[in-house]
Amino acid sequence: MKLFTVGPVEMHENILEMGKEQLPYFRTDDFSALMKNVEVNLKSALGASDNSKVAVLTASGTAAMEAAVSNTLTKEDKVLVISGGSFGHRFCEICKCYDIPYTELKLEFPRTLTRETLDKYDNLGYTALLVNIHETSIGQLYDIDMLSDFCKRNNMLFIADAISTFLSDPIEMDRQGIDLIILSSQKGLSLAPGLSLIVANEKIVEERINKTEKKFMYFNLVDYFDNMERGQTPYTPAVGIILQLNERLNNIIEVGVENVIKHSRDLAMDFRNRCKELPIEIPEYPKSNALTPIILPKKNAKEIFTIMKEKYNIYLTPSGGDIGEILLRVGHLGNLSISDNIDLIDKLKDVLI
Numbered sequence: 001m002k003l004f005t006v007g008p009v010e011m012h013e014n015i016l017e018m019g020k021e022q023l024p025y026f027r028t029d030d031f032s033a034l035m036k037n038v039e040v041n042l043k044s045a046l047g048a049s050d051n052s053k054v055a056v057l058t059a060s061g062t063a064a065m066e067a068a069v070s071n072t073l074t075k076e077d078k079v080l081v082i083s084g085g086s087f088g089h090r091f092c093e094i095c096k097c098y099d100i101p102y103t104e105l106k107l108e109f110p111r112t113l114t115r116e117t118l119d120k121y122d123n124l125g126y127t128a129l130l131v132n133i134h135e136t137s138i139g140q141l142y143d144i145d146m147l148s149d150f151c152k153r154n155n156m157l158f159i160a161d162a163i164s165t166f167l168s169d170p171i172e173m174d175r176q177g178i179d180l181i182i183l184s185s186q187k188g189l190s191l192a193p194g195l196s197l198i199v200a201n202e203k204i205v206e207e208r209i210n211k212t213e214k215k216f217m218y219f220n221l222v223d224y225f226d227n228m229e230r231g232q233t234p235y236t237p238a239v240g241i242i243l244q245l246n247e248r249l250n251n252i253i254e255v256g257v258e259n260v261i262k263h264s265r266d267l268a269m270d271f272r273n274r275c276k277e278l279p280i281e282i283p284e285y286p287k288s289n290a291l292t293p294i295i296l297p298k299k300n301a302k303e304i305f306t307i308m309k310e311k312y313n314i315y316l317t318p319s320g321g322d323i324g325e326i327l328l329r330v331g332h333l334g335n336l337s338i339s340d341n342i343d344l345i346d347k348l349k350d351v352l353i
């Protein structure tokens with residue numbers, strides 16, 4: 001089996017090995033020390049300031065999106081949501097659940113988010129921006145500095161889902177003025193699904209998270225931040241994935257975040273270059289290194305997905321909704337190499353030409 005998906009992705013050998021080990025009991029000083037190591041490495045990898053807070057949630061990425069919204073925003077807010085695909089739309093659905101007023105800035109596929117589009121929302125009283133830096137459903141990467149400028153000049157909170165951009169494209173939380181970042185285990189981190197992470201700066205913790213009324217318990221971030229002071233979580237976490245996260249972050253810090261990003265970029269550039277040999281198109285909008293969206297002019301994306309799976313045991317990433325028949329996504333995350341690209345292109349030639 002070979003995964004060109006966006007999560008779960010091909011895991012590294014040393015992480016796979018860990019999967020068969022007995023899990024330790026976790027209310028111990030040893031486990032606390034490991035959690036503190038995760039916290040330090042994570043902040044370093046994200047360029048987060050030392051006094052930012054980290055919450056390790058045992059839940060998928062959507063839960064972290066919901067926790068971010070429900071812990072920081074209220075009925076008094078006026079939120080702008082960048083909605084360029086299904087993940088952007090999900091933020092709207094979450095706001096709806098919590099009666100948080102929002103505007104959906106909808107980008108019809110394949111429209112690019114430009115400065116001119118954003119300018120129209122200046123000085124309208126918006127208090128927060130919700131955005132998936134990489135809209136994974138179509139592969140569009142938004143310009144973080146552009147979003148950051150927009151938030152600064154409008155005095156808005158900048159809440160960023162970086163789940164599928166982290167470790168594929170550069171991101172620097174503190175320097176780029178991001179107040180809260182959402183991550184998840186199964187994308188660039190290339191771990192098993194089940195863990196998600198929130199990193200919040202001092203401002204959003206003090207002005208929002210510590211003050212908002214919470215009509216829920218499991219996702220009360222104040223409890224997670226308090227427990228993290230001693231390297232713990234309020235409830236039993238996914239201990240096994242935390243051990244793997246610790247190992248993976250150690251590996252990433254050792255080789256350097258910029259080299260992990262470079263690996264993803266090299267794979268993406270190589271793949272896009274080889275795509276010239278195929279009867280497909282690649283959308284023009286700015287793209288993340290995490291994946292390449294490919295358009296199949298014959299509108300047979302679902303069929304090609306199935307053929308690749310059945311015939312070669314290769315998993316591309318199918319798309320949902322209206323674009324499901326024209327768009328496939330090819331992941332460049334996890335333990336993949338250039339020779340995997342070469343093999344994939346060979347087989348796609350077989351199937352498409």
Ligand SMILES: *Cc1c(COP(=O)(O)O)cnc(C)c1O
Binds near residue numbers: 007060065163184187
């Ligand atoms: C994968 C992903 C999520 C999380 O999805 P889950 O299925 O809940 O883990 C959220 N946002 C983005 C941008 C993603 O790519």
